[in-house]
Amino acid sequence: MEHNLKREIEPLSHVPRDASAPREGDIGAGTPRDSPSPKPMEEAHSGASARQYAGLCTLREEEFVDSNLPLPAKHEEEAHGYFHWEIDNWMQLPERAVSQTFSVGGHEWDILLFPRGNNASESVSLYIEHRPKEKAVKDEGGDNAATADDEDWYSCAMFCLAMSNADDPEIFKVNTAQHRFTTEESDWGFTRFSEIRHLISQPDEDTPPLIDGGRVRISAYVRVIKDKLGVLWHSFHKYNSRKVTGYVGLRNQGATCYMNSLLQSLYFTNEFRNAVYQIPTEADDPEKSVALALQRVFHSLRVSNEAVDTTELTKSFGWDSLESFMQHDVQEFNRVLQDNLETKMKGTVVEGAMANLFEGKMKSYIRCVNVDYESSRVENYYDISLNVKGCATLRDSFANYCEVETLNGENKYQAEGFGLQDAKKGVIFESFPPVLQLQLKRFEYDFRRDAMVKINDRHEFPPSIDLGEFLSDDADRSMSWRYVLHGVLVHSGDLHGGHYFGLLRPTVEEQWYRFDDDRVMKVAAEDVFEEYYGGSFPQQQQQLSGSEMRSRPNSKRFTNAYMLVYIREALRDRVLNPGDTPVPDHLLQRIQREKDEEARRQLERQHIANTLSVKVADDENFTRHQGFDLCYFDQRQAQDNTLFCERLPKSMTLGEFKKYYAEKTGKKESDFRLWSMVARVNKTVRCDVPLLGESMAQTLSYVKDLRASKWPDLRLYCEMRTEDSPEDFDAKMPIELSMIHIRFYDPSRQQLTGMGRMYVHANQL
Incomplete structure (x- = not known):
């Protein structure tokens, strides 16, 4: 069976x-x-x-x-x-x-x-x-x-x-x-x-x-x-973007959301990057100069093995907090950045570089139908905002942008010298820039809801597009106006939250990469398009039994493109492979100084972590002290700066320290012994017990934690041998014997004077 x-x-x-x-x-x-x-x-x-x-x-x-x-x-x-x-x-x-x-x-x-x-x-x-x-x-x-x-x-x-x-x-x-x-x-x-x-x-x-x-x-x-892209079923634990892809990402500061993907797009526009490097920034304030901060980010993206920090760049914008970034969109941020750089480039060898890369011209016109009259205005633009709603493809969006409106009936145009006339109103492009930045209107105001909403409609964009049909008749057509897709900036989520990342093709090669904040990975070319068109998921059918079929209900995709970057095909080599401009020397020197300073701070931190501050008071410190206590161990209060104070290895034994202290102060080891100090309830410091015998083998760190862990330092008292000292000076002190310090107050001089110390037996008190 x-x-x-x-x-x-x-x-x-x-x-x-x-x-x-x-x-x-x-x-x-x-x-x-x-x-x-x-x-x-x-x-x-x-x-x-x-x-x-x-x-x-x-x-x-x-x-x-x-x-x-x-x-x-x-x-x-x-x-x-x-x-x-x-x-x-x-x-x-x-x-x-x-x-x-x-x-x-x-x-x-x-x-x-x-x-x-x-x-x-x-x-x-x-x-x-x-x-x-x-x-x-x-x-x-x-x-x-x-x-x-x-x-x-x-x-x-x-x-x-x-x-x-x-x-x-x-x-x-x-x-x-x-x-x-x-x-x-x-x-x-x-x-x-x-x-x-x-x-x-x-x-x-x-x-x-x-x-x-x-x-x-x-x-x-x-x-x-076959793992064609190197990330199939990857957990991304210990993933190294530089090692796998040759590129690194940018750290996510939280609210800077859209900035990272735009910066990566600009970085891989090599002609733009080279122009940024040539901006004079030697005398700029690092916290206020956008150009200097951007130079630094670009250099780090080229040489760093880890994700690059953008904190200095965000500070340079002058927006008081990260929340300020949330009050702007990528288009506003891009325009502020470009305006700032364009201003900084004036009067330099790269003046006009921004316009040469990103500036195009469009003509708004009103042309009368029945008389020879036209009113027009030519404007420069750095990006184009295109409708998504009602437009199935990118070409549809351009056609919608250039759509001609007829002015007739009650809406006739008042033509100077001709009166009211039927007319055509529209926009036509005079030129497109080498790098074309297209903003897709994924967010709009919904009058019914009285709120901004995200448009997740399907909107297809091609790997290349010929824009010649949207140019005026007198536009220069000596070179093709075909544009090739260079980058797709993506938003996943809704109006109130989500995630931003970029899909970029850094070179003229066909390989695409996903720049997702600090992570960079290869992606298949086919996944760049269908995956981020928006709209509903492809209808999937599931067989239940026999020929019975059930379709999965359509569901909207909330991950879609909101900005596209195209490069004119005839100028791709110029834009993407212009040759590397050397990084400014002053920037390299500044970075090296900061690295040296960070290395110094790191050594200092290691030194502090491995060492302990040891402070030793002696009879002379007590005698000269004019305050209420034995002496001031806090250097900020001390009038007497002869207090022994050094940072020493935590692993040093007390015996080794005693020898070191004797050498530093010129004392003989046999002529003194060290006491631990204790903090009393009234916040004064007193000698506790002499540290003898087995204590000599204990480390300074152990002695501090054992005797006075509340203090950040180890506090000791050096008692010199005198004629009044106990005969068994190096032996454990009897519990009934106490050492007291005597101070004399002179009311006429308003002065305290340390007179010395003495031993008192318990039955004498």
Whole structure:
């Protein structure tokens, strides 16, 4: 009787590799690592009996893979294959069993089995593990070879793990998954593959259990998928944009939202970047100069290995807070930036650079129909705002922008010298700039709602567009007016919140990149367009049973383009490859000084972290002190600057310090002893106990934490040996003996004078 166990997809899990766990080499045998793999499917099977292998032949592996691991349309396969692991002694398996290594697509794998569960005792845990091939590394002599794993290895694979009856493969349990196998996640699978009781019990009296008499077959079916962009199923943990793409991103300050993607777009407009570098900024204030801050950001984008900070740039705009950025949109920000730079460029070698790149001309006109009269005005523009609503494509938006309005009837035009006349009113372009910035009107005021709303309508933009049809008849047509898409700035979300990122093609090559704040990744060209047109998701149909079909309800896409950047095809080489202008020397020097200063501060921070301030008062400090206490340990209050005060290693022992202190002050070690200090309730400081014997082996940090942890420094008192000192000066002081300091107050002079110290026995008090 044919019977399939119920298929249940369980949550995916990762189990760290345990190199010390036993590998069950006798349980199954795999294809030798260097042996050729059979086609069309790579196969590895066990060295089982002829009866068992005959059973394997009924599995129809190709059909099984196509059914359980269908290849998604967007993915391309490197190879697929399977491996069968025959187990004859289930009850004798260790806690963790590992199959023989097998190969699929040049990648090596094995199966990890926890027959009694991996932190899930009621279930069998089953995983597949990728084992990167070891590479030979020769030593300096070249005679010996060592092995080392590449830290950056990875493999993307779809896989299914199956358990089946050793004699009847139609009795099986299967789970599927996909994963990016890396050094940190080299295995993946199912902690709760199946409950053990379901595997060892009969579904009915005519069907044997899946594990029958200790025998079971475990199979792995693997599709290795090509990672064409380097980010397939990536977790982005420890992702290095510079290493993967050659580019770095910009840090997100929170409210600066749209700024990062626009800055990246401008940075990769190389002619613009070179012009910015040539702006004289030697005498500029770093906190107030937009040009200097932008030079710094551009230089950092070129040389930094980490995401670049833009705080200095945002401050230079003079907008008081990050909230100020939220009160503007990308178009306003862009115009403020360009106006600022254009002003700064006046009178320099790059005067007019902004206009040469971004400025076009348009003519607004009213032309009479029946008389020879036209009123027109030519204006310069730096960007164009195009309607999205009611326009299916970018060409439709341009046609809408240039749409001619007829003035007739009560709306006739008063033509000077001709009176009221029927007329045509419209806009025509005189020229387009080399870099064309198009603002798509994704936000508008809704009168019914009395609020601003986002328009998520579908709006298609092409990889290239010929704008010649929107030019006036007398426009210069000596070169083609075809424009090629360079950048797409995207907003995801609604009016009240969301996320901004940019899709850019930095060079004339076809490769696109997604600049998402601090992360940069490759994207497929086809994903730049359909994905960000807006509108509804493509209608998807799902088959329920037989021919019955159900369509998924249409849902709006809230991630769509709001700004497009096109470059005139005939001028692309000039705009994108003008040759690098050297970074200004003063900027490099400023950056180097800041690096040196930061290195100095870092060393200082390390020094402070590893050292401790030690302050020592002695009899002379007490005698000269005119205050109420023994002396002032706070240097801001001290009148006497002879107090010993130095930062010393926390690891220095008290014995080492005593020797150091003696050398610094010219005292003999045998002539003094050190006391710890204690803070009293009345906020005065007094000697506590002499530090002798075993204290000499304690570190300064330990003594401070033990005796006076509330102070930021270690405070000690140096008692010099005198005739009145105890005979056992270097021995522990008797508890009944106290040292007191005596101070004399002279009322006539209003002065306190330290007279000295003395020892007093408890019965004398």
